[in-house]
Amino acid sequence: MNITRHPENTVSWIDLGTPDMETATAFYTALFGWNVGQPDSNGYRLCTLHGRLIAALGPAEDAGAPYWTTNITVSDIQATATRFTNLGADIIVAPTQVGTLGHAAVTIDPVGAPLSLWQPGTHDGMQLNHQPGTFAGISLLTDHSAQAAAFYQPALHWNSNPEHTEFRLPDNSIAATGKPPGKPTAQRSLWLVSFASNRPTADVERARQLGATEVRQGSHGDVVMRDPTGSLFGLAQHIR
Known part of the structure; x- marks a missing residue:
């Protein structure tokens, strides 16, 4: 759907920090038909589909496996960061102004999952979602869903x-929870970003041909994959 505004406390933006920008660019362009723009002064590249902003790719800043970052829109980023701290989260990057675009902060929640906060200025976030090749939802991979x-x-x-198997966000979207892949001691918790597909079987095969590996089948017909740079992502069935 086309988006003009993201409600508070919902997912407004996604970006991938990757150690291999060229491989990531080639992969997502070939798989989803994205147009990846030229890098800015920090190496950050905006991605569009049908002329609408959908995501971004940037240089990896964290050690370890790369991952898609989930950004949550908030109206008062300083107050939200303080609340996160009081509830047991760590603030990795304190609220910082990003030019006229907005204010950003990076957190690690109490179960170890990275999550970013975004107080919009001129950049409100993604302009298209729930269409093939665009953002379809998030799910939390953790062994500590109750926490x-x-x-x-x-x-x-x-x-x-009551079973802590899913969250309902303020926009009524659902974020499921599930076990992380691999051994629990070897995998930190992570918010998994999924993309919509109207031909998941074909897209999984295409992703394999482009160098991705299938990690597992999800409980709702979605598929968890690892892209050629090592980042997990999901493919979710898009219903026309």
């Missing part, structure tokens, strides 16, 4: 079901 639920309800007003 995560206890954090996100007061932190972002995300409600969890």
Whole structure:
């Protein structure tokens, strides 16, 4: 759908910090038909589809495996960062102004999952989602779903079901929880970003041909994959 505004405490933007920009660019361009722009002075490249902003690729800043970052829109980033700290999260990058675009902060939640906060200025976020090749949702890969639920309800007003298998966000989207791939001791918690597909079987095969590997089948027909640079992503069935 086309988007003009993101409600508070919902996903507004996604970006990938990758150690191999050229490989990542080639992969997502070939898989989803993205147009990846030229890098800015920090190496950050905006991605569009059908002329609409959908994501960005940038140089990896964290050690370890690269990952897609989930950015949550908030109206008062300083107050939200303080609330996160009081509830047990770590603030890795304190609220920082990004020119006229907005203010950003980077956090690690109490179960170890990175999450970024965004207070928009001129950049409100993605302009298209839930279409093939665009953002379809997030899910939390963790062995500590109850602890995560206890954090996100007061932190972002995300409600969890009694089994802690999913969150309901303020825009009524659903974020599932699931086990991380591999051994629990070897994989930190992570927010998994999924992309919509109207031909998931063909897209999985195409992703394999482009150098990705399939990690597992999800519980709702989605597929978790690892791109050629090592970043996890999901493919979710798009219903026309």
